[in-house]
Amino acid sequence: MGRPLRSLQFDQIGYWSELKLSILNEYAKPYNEILKARNLHPVYIDAFAGAGHHIARKSGEVVKGSPVRALEVSPPFELLHFVDMDDTRTQELTRLSAGRHNVKVHHGDANVILPRDVFPEVRYDQYRRGLCILDPYGLDLDWNVIRTAAEQKSLEIFLNFPVMDINRNVLWHDHVKVDPIQRERMTRFWGDDSWQSAAYSGAGNLFGIPEKVSNEEIAEAFQRRLRDIAGFKYVPTPIPMRNSNGAIVYYLFFAAHQAVAASIVADIFGKYEHMGEQ
Numbered sequence: 001m002g003r004p005l006r007s008l009q010f011d012q013i014g015y016w017s018e019l020k021l022s023i024l025n026e027y028a029k030p031y032n033e034i035l036k037a038r039n040l041h042p043v044y045i046d047a048f049a050g051a052g053h054h055i056a057r058k059s060g061e062v063v064k065g066s067p068v069r070a071l072e073v074s075p076p077f078e079l080l081h082f083v084d085m086d087d088t089r090t091q092e093l094t095r096l097s098a099g100r101h102n103v104k105v106h107h108g109d110a111n112v113i114l115p116r117d118v119f120p121e122v123r124y125d126q127y128r129r130g131l132c133i134l135d136p137y138g139l140d141l142d143w144n145v146i147r148t149a150a151e152q153k154s155l156e157i158f159l160n161f162p163v164m165d166i167n168r169n170v171l172w173h174d175h176v177k178v179d180p181i182q183r184e185r186m187t188r189f190w191g192d193d194s195w196q197s198a199a200y201s202g203a204g205n206l207f208g209i210p211e212k213v214s215n216e217e218i219a220e221a222f223q224r225r226l227r228d229i230a231g232f233k234y235v236p237t238p239i240p241m242r243n244s245n246g247a248i249v250y251y252l253f254f255a256a257h258q259a260v261a262a263s264i265v266a267d268i269f270g271k272y273e274h275m276g277e278q
């Protein structure tokens with residue numbers, strides 16, 4: 001299978017990323033079992049797949065990333081799509097899946113590749129069903145991907161809603177000073193500019209300056225969008241993923257069209273919910 005490229009860089013990950021990986025792992029098994037029992041074909045889609053492995057920040061140990069874990073799920077996925085924009089990473093993913101004829105590695109922008117090349121392969125009427133992981137570093141996802149996934153009816157998504165990136169770059173108290181490029185990234189992720197009214201309270205403070213609502217309220221507004229605008233039937237309350245200081249780095253969302261899927265994930269989220277809190 002050869003060695004990794006010398007230029008390949010692994011990410012250092014925090015405790016919250018390891019929790020996310022455990023959650024994904026825990027859901028993939030019952031997902032495949034249920035689909036196979038119904039003679040349906042499970043497909044795995046990792047849109048921001050990463051290098052396949054990471055380094056745990058605290059221990060320095062190598063940790064398996066989401067695509068490697070997906071390759072090991074039992075019962076297995078019938079087809080796996082890995083997408084990444086970094087070509088050293090897609091080369092590594094190709095190396096890690098050598099000899100597996102059911103793996104397709106795509107190099108490029110997931111916002112283009114998913115709706116164009118991947119989602120059309122997971123057709124509901126062909127008895128295919130897909131579990132799609134949307135795990136960007138920050139506001140790098142286009143709402144069109146989420147909307148197209150929902151329309152397809154055959155797809156469920158786990159989605160990283162990067163609230164720390166959003167707070168740092170977009171939701172400033174003095175919103176007039178925010179870089180227009182960051183506003184545009186937010187609008188692209190959110191799907192329109194209604195995030196502005198969702199994120200600031202209309203009443204304003206003593207001086208009439210709009211005040212930012214809590215992280216939880218922003219996450220609730222996005223949860224409603226996934227249901228009411230994208231059209232996913234079930235969107236359980238997302239799980240906040242916290243750093244070692246207890247601050248929320250992102251919310252992990254799940255969205256699906258099947259009640260059973262939402263109920264399994266809500267149980268898994270419930271189990272992990274208070275881990276990482278101070």
Ligand SMILES: C[S@@+](CC[C@H](N)C(=O)[O-])C[C@H]1O[C@@H](n2cnc3c(N)ncnc32)[C@H](O)[C@@H]1O
Pocket residue numbers: 021047048049050051052064065066067083084085086089108109110111135136137140
């Ligand atoms: C958070 S990491 C993924 C970690 C992985 N899901 C895991 O848990 O093991 C994000 C990855 O997205 C890739 N990336 C960033 N923008 C992208 C884009 N527009 N399309 C595809 N990949 C992208 C980066 O190169 C990086 O490898």
